[in-house]
Amino acid sequence: MTRFARLRKRTSSGLALAVALVAVGIGYSVAAPTSSAQESGLSVEAMAxxxxxxxxxxxxxxxxxQGVEDQGPSLIGVGxxxxxxxxxxxxxxxxxxxxxxxxxxxxxxxxxxxQLMAYIQANGGGPEMPSEGDLRDGDLAEGGELFRLNCASCHNFAGRGGALSSGKNAPSLNPSSDLDIYTAMLSGPQNMPVFGDNQLTPEDKRAIINYVQTLKETADPGGLSIGRAGPVPEGLVIWVVGIVGCVIACFWVGTRS
Ligand code: HEC
Ligand code: HEC
Structure with missing residues (x-):
């Protein structure tokens, strides 16, 4: 083999190698995203x-x-x-x-x-959202009983919240929506116990929600109160209006007779 022929052989095999590498590169970049999407089996919502x-x-x-030490817990199976x-x-x-x-x-x-819910649910499952419908259609009296039994020790009898040990607290339930209350029971955030469906059935949960939300509505001190000043000035107004009304009535009766 001449030097020239050897050189040509070397360059051509080098060229072939380069072509092959480029082809693999292109093939990989085209095939990889689709195959990983297929492998993950995630819905469009979960991918978002x-x-x-x-x-x-x-x-x-x-x-x-899987969680990061000293940063945050694993979310596999939290639902x-x-x-x-x-x-x-x-x-x-x-x-x-x-x-x-x-x-x-x-x-x-x-x-x-x-979208976040779909992604995390797709990794290990866990407690699901309640099915559609009124979350307050449970029995009010039973809800009160269940609330005093299961929740009042931390959240106070009126749902106003209270302190727990080591600087933690059970918050007031005032800002909580029906779904917030339902999902708090299902997931048991932080120091709160999980109330799974075998501890409190979906009916029990709806009864508790009904009770908590009714409590908030009725705990409002002044339905028509003057500047939310409470029942005392309200009584005063009723008293004054009533006296004036009586006086007018007396005059009216007096002029007629
Ligand atoms: C052992 C104490 C404890 C008990 C019992 C308990 N909770 Fe809680 N709850 C907590 C703590 C602590 C938090 C705050 C968790 C957090 O912020 O991560 C909380 C948070 C909540 C919240 C969220 C409030 C918000 O910000 O909207 C709701 C709703 C709630 N609890 C409802 C209930 C109901 C209903 C029950 C009874 C079935 C109950 N809890 C029983 C300790 C408790
Ligand atoms: C700075 C760190 C940090 C970031 C960022 C963060 N988390 Fe967390 N996460 C935590 C910690 C710490 C807890 C435990 C909280 C507790 O016990 O009160 C937690 C708890 C949770 C829980 C409750 C887990 C359980 O056991 O029920 C969920 C769900 C969650 N995080 C979702 C998210 C999502 C979704 C995001 C992004 C939108 C996020 N977190 C961003 C630190 C973080």
Whole structure:
């Protein structure tokens, strides 16, 4: 073999190698995204949730939801109910490490909350959202009984909340929506116990919600009160109006006779 022929052979095999590498590269970049989407088996909604998760939650909850030591717990199997509670009450994303996540204005809108729920539910399942329908259609008296038995020790008899040990507290139930209460029971955030459907049936939960929400409505001291000053000035107004009314009535009776 001449030097020239050897050189040509070397360059041509080098060229073939380069072509092969480029082909593999292109093939990979074309095939990879579709095959990984197929492998993950995620719905479009869940994939959108994954993207939100990777931008807002991954630093504390980990790439595969497995949790990050000293940052945040594993979210595998916590379920969509827990995600709903944490994200729609604004507790998550946590701004900084604190003794207890606080309720604040939510960062994500309803669509995004649903996407996050779909993504986390697709990883390990867990407690699901209640089926559609009125969440207050339970029995009021029974709800009161169940509330005093299961909730009042931490949240106070009037649902106003109270202190717990080591700087934590059970918050007031005043800002809670029906769904917030339902999903809090299903997921048991932080120091609150989980009330699964075998501890409190869906009917029990609806009864409790009915009771809590009715309590809030009736605990309002002044239905028509003057500047919300309460029942005392309201009584005064009724008294004055009543006296004046009586006097007018007397005059009216007097002029007639
Ligand atoms: C700065 C860290 C941090 C960030 C960011 C963060 N989390 Fe959390 N997350 C936590 C911690 C800490 C807890 C435990 C809170 C507690 O016990 O009060 C938690 C708890 C949760 C829980 C309850 C888990 C359970 O056991 O029921 C859910 C659900 C959750 N986070 C979802 C999210 C989602 C979704 C995001 C992104 C939108 C997010 N978190 C962002 C730190 C974080
Ligand atoms: C052992 C004490 C304890 C008991 C019992 C308990 N909770 Fe809680 N609850 C808590 C704590 C602590 C939080 C705050 C969790 C957090 O912020 O991460 C909480 C939070 C909540 C919230 C969220 C409030 C908000 O911000 O909207 C609701 C709703 C709630 N609880 C309802 C209930 C109901 C209903 C029961 C009874 C079935 C109950 N809890 C029983 C301790 C308790």
């Amino acid at each position: 949730g994954q993207e939100l998760f990777e931008n807002g939650c991954i630093t504390c909850h980990g790439r595969n939801l 969509e109910a827990s995600v709903y509670f944490q994200v729609s009450t604004g507790r998550m994303p946590l701004a900084q490490q604190e003794a207890q996540a606080q309720r604040k204005a939510p960062v994500y809108d309803d669509t995004e909350v649903n």
